[in-house]
Amino acid sequence: MRERLLPHFLLVPAFLIVLATTIYPLAYSLVTSFREWDLTKQRRPGDFVGLGNYLEAATESAFLNSLWVTTVFVVSSVVLTLVFAFSMALLLRRTGRLHTFTRIILILPFAMSPALIGVSYRFMFNPEFGVLAKGLGQLFPVLEGIPWLADPDLAMGILVATDVWHWTPYMTFMCLGGLASIPKETEEAARVDGASNLRIIFEIVLPQMKGVLLVTAVLKTIFALKMFDQVVTLTGGGPGISTETLAFFIFNVGFKWFDMGYASALAWILTLIMMAISAWYVRMLLSERKVVAA
Amino acid sequence: MKSIKKSIVLATAVLAANAMAWDATPGKPYDGATVKVLSVKSSQFEAHEARLASFEQQTGIKVVYDYVPFPNMKEALTTEMVAGTGDYDVVSVMDQWVPSLQMLLQPITDEVAERNVDLSDFPKAHLRHGQLNGELVGLPVRGHVQLLFYRTDLLKNAGVTAPRTWEEVVSVANAVQNSSDSAGIALPYGKLNGQNLMVWMNLLWGKGGDLFNAEGKPAFNSDAGVAATDMYVGFLRDKKIAPAGSAVFVEQDAVNSFKQGNSAMLPVWWWVRSQLTDPSQSTLNAEQVGFTALPSVAGADRTTFTNTWIFGVTDGSDQKDAAAEFLSWLTDPALERDVLLDPALSEVVSVHMSNLRDSEVNQRWGGMHQAAAEALATAEGMEFGSNWPRVAEILETAISTLASGEDTNTRSVLDKAAAEIASIR
Numbered sequence: 001m002r003e004r005l006l007p008h009f010l011l012v013p014a015f016l017i018v019l020a021t022t023i024y025p026l027a028y029s030l031v032t033s034f035r036e037w038d039l040t041k042q043r044r045p046g047d048f049v050g051l052g053n054y055l056e057a058a059t060e061s062a063f064l065n066s067l068w069v070t071t072v073f074v075v076s077s078v079v080l081t082l083v084f085a086f087s088m089a090l091l092l093r094r095t096g097r098l099h100t101f102t103r104i105i106l107i108l109p110f111a112m113s114p115a116l117i118g119v120s121y122r123f124m125f126n127p128e129f130g131v132l133a134k135g136l137g138q139l140f141p142v143l144e145g146i147p148w149l150a151d152p153d154l155a156m157g158i159l160v161a162t163d164v165w166h167w168t169p170y171m172t173f174m175c176l177g178g179l180a181s182i183p184k185e186t187e188e189a190a191r192v193d194g195a196s197n198l199r200i201i202f203e204i205v206l207p208q209m210k211g212v213l214l215v216t217a218v219l220k221t222i223f224a225l226k227m228f229d230q231v232v233t234l235t236g237g238g239p240g241i242s243t244e245t246l247a248f249f250i251f252n253v254g255f256k257w258f259d260m261g262y263a264s265a266l267a268w269i270l271t272l273i274m275m276a277i278s279a280w281y282v283r284m285l286l287s288e289r290k291v292v293a294a
Numbered sequence: 295m296k297s298i299k300k301s302i303v304l305a306t307a308v309l310a311a312n313a314m315a316w317d318a319t320p321g322k323p324y325d326g327a328t329v330k331v332l333s334v335k336s337s338q339f340e341a342h343e344a345r346l347a348s349f350e351q352q353t354g355i356k357v358v359y360d361y362v363p364f365p366n367m368k369e370a371l372t373t374e375m376v377a378g379t380g381d382y383d384v385v386s387v388m389d390q391w392v393p394s395l396q397m398l399l400q401p402i403t404d405e406v407a408e409r410n411v412d413l414s415d416f417p418k419a420h421l422r423h424g425q426l427n428g429e430l431v432g433l434p435v436r437g438h439v440q441l442l443f444y445r446t447d448l449l450k451n452a453g454v455t456a457p458r459t460w461e462e463v464v465s466v467a468n469a470v471q472n473s474s475d476s477a478g479i480a481l482p483y484g485k486l487n488g489q490n491l492m493v494w495m496n497l498l499w500g501k502g503g504d505l506f507n508a509e510g511k512p513a514f515n516s517d518a519g520v521a522a523t524d525m526y527v528g529f530l531r532d533k534k535i536a537p538a539g540s541a542v543f544v545e546q547d548a549v550n551s552f553k554q555g556n557s558a559m560l561p562v563w564w565w566v567r568s569q570l571t572d573p574s575q576s577t578l579n580a581e582q583v584g585f586t587a588l589p590s591v592a593g594a595d596r597t598t599f600t601n602t603w604i605f606g607v608t609d610g611s612d613q614k615d616a617a618a619e620f621l622s623w624l625t626d627p628a629l630e631r632d633v634l635l636d637p638a639l640s641e642v643v644s645v646h647m648s649n650l651r652d653s654e655v656n657q658r659w660g661g662m663h664q665a666a667a668e669a670l671a672t673a674e675g676m677e678f679g680s681n682w683p684r685v686a687e688i689l690e691t692a693i694s695t696l697a698s699g700e701d702t703n704t705r706s707v708l709d710k711a712a713a714e715i716a717s718i719r
Binding site for chain 2: 240
C-alpha cells in the first residue's frame, strides 16, 4: 500500500507548484474574463458581465485587425521557417568538419533574445545609418532611401523575416533529427533506380518526414501566435496598426489601458485558438501514424 | 586668488542660506517618523536625497528613497495601488498616469495650505497635473517644456535665423536643405507612448483647436484639427523637410538624427540639451547648438506641451502629515535653485516661475529658463483622463497612419479616431 502511494506522494510538490503557478492563474483569468474590471477604478474584479467581454471583442475593429495581422504573420512565418529549416537540414545532413562548424554557427540566431533582435533590426533598417538599409541601397540603387519600417507591407515583411531568422536554426535541428531517423536504404535504392535528387526529396524523404514536420509546424505556430517582443521593439505595432499582433493588443488592453476583464477574455480567445490548432495538428499526426501502422 | 576664494565661500554661503530658506513646522511634531518614497530614478531626485540632512535635522523625520527606472515605474505604482498596503508614503507619478492611478493618491489640499506652499509660483500647466476632481493630490517637482534646438552653423551658412513660427520653420528648413546635406527638422511620427503627439498638440492649439470640447467630446477632428494635422504630416510628406525615415521615428530617433548631424532643427524636451553636445554620444559641440522657445503658429501665442512629475501622498500611508511636511520641503523653490546652480551637477529642471526667471539661473544655463518661462506663461497643459493611455494609442495610431501614407485622407482618419475615442469615454 505504502509503495503504491509513494509515487503519488512524490508528485505532490510538483503538482502544487503547477497548481499555484499555472492552473490557479488560468482559472482566475477565466473567471475574470466574464467580469468587468477597470483597474483604474477597482482594486478587485467587479460585476459579472456574462459574455460581454467576448462580444465586445467580436465587434471591435482593433481586435479584428490584430486577429488578421496575427493570421498573416503566423502563416508567413510558419511556412517560410519550415521551408528554410527543411532546406538547410538537407544541406547540413552530410557529415564533415565544415558541416559541423556550420551547425554550431547556426544556433547563434536562436540564442539571441527576441527583444534584442527587434532592437537590432530597427537599427539596421534605420534609413539614416542602418547597415542593412544602407547596404541594400548601395547594392540596388532603386532601394536607396526607402524608409523600410514606415511602409505597412515592408514592416510586416521585416517582422516576419526577423522571426524566420530567429527560429530557422532551431527548426533546422529538429529536421536534422528527423532526417537522421530515415533509413538510408530507401534513398540508396531509389538512387540505384535512377531517381533524381528532387524526386528522392519529394517522394521518399518528405513523406517520411511528415511526422517531424507536423510537430515542428505545431511548435512554430504556437510560438508565432505569441509574437510580442519583436513587435514592441521593432515596429511598436505600426505604422498605424499594421503590425499589431494579438499578443501585443492584449498587452495594451491589460497593462496600458488597465481593462483587465477584457484583456482576460482576449487572452482566453488566444488560448482557445492555440488549443484548437494544436488539437488539429495532433489529430493529423495521429491519423498519419495510423496510416503508417496499417 | 584670495578674493576668488572669498567669492566662492560667499556664493556657497548664499546658496546654502537659500537652500535653508524652508521653515519646518515648529516643535518637531513628526520627530521619529519615517517617510518612505517611491521615486523614478533621476539625478534630480538623487540631488534632493543628497540634501536631506537639513530637512531631517529640522524635523526629526527620516526619509528613505527607493528608486525605480522609468520603464518599470508605472508597473511599480500600479502594484502599489492594487496592493494598497501603504508600503510607501510618497510616490512620484508622471502627469498622464495620475488619473489612472487615482486610487493610489489621497488629497493633500489642507496639508499643503497649512504649510503655506506658494502654489502661484508653479506654472499653471504643471500645477494642474497635481489636481484631481477639484482636490490637490500632488505637487510638481519635475517638469519639462519643449524647446527648438537648432544648428547655429547650418542656419548661418544658409543665411537664416532661428524660426519663431511653424511657417518660418518650413522656409528655414528649405534654406538649410538647399545649402547642406542635412534634413530641415527631425520630427517623431512613429508610435511609442504618444511621442508623436507632443509636437502635433502645439500645432493643434496654435490653430485654435483642442483634443476635447467643453462637454468632453472629441474635438480634434474639427477644421482646426485637420489643418494642424495636415501641417504636421505635411512637414514630412508634402514639404519634405523631415528625414524620410521619420515616418517611424520615435523621440530618441529624432534626437539621434540631430546628434548625428543629419537634421538641422529639433523640437524636444529641454532636458535633452546636455545629450546634444555630449561628445560621447553626439557629433556636435556646444557652439553648434542653439535653442529658442518652441515656434508658434503664425498669429497665435507661443505655447508648449508639457511633461510633469508630481509627488503625492499614498492612500495607504499612515504618515500623511509627515509626508506632507516632506513634500513642502521638496517643493521649496530654494531647494530647486540650489540644485540648478550646483556647479557639480548638470540639472536644468525647474518648475518654479521664480527660478525660471532668475538671472543667475539664466546666466548659468544661457537663457534657457527664460525661454521656457515665456512658453509656460501661456501654456495650459492638458487634462489627461483615466483612459488617456487608450486615447493616446488611438491618436498616435492616426498620426502614424497618415505619416506612413497608409491612409492620406486626414479628415476621415481623424473622424474614425474621434468615433473610437467617443465610444470609450
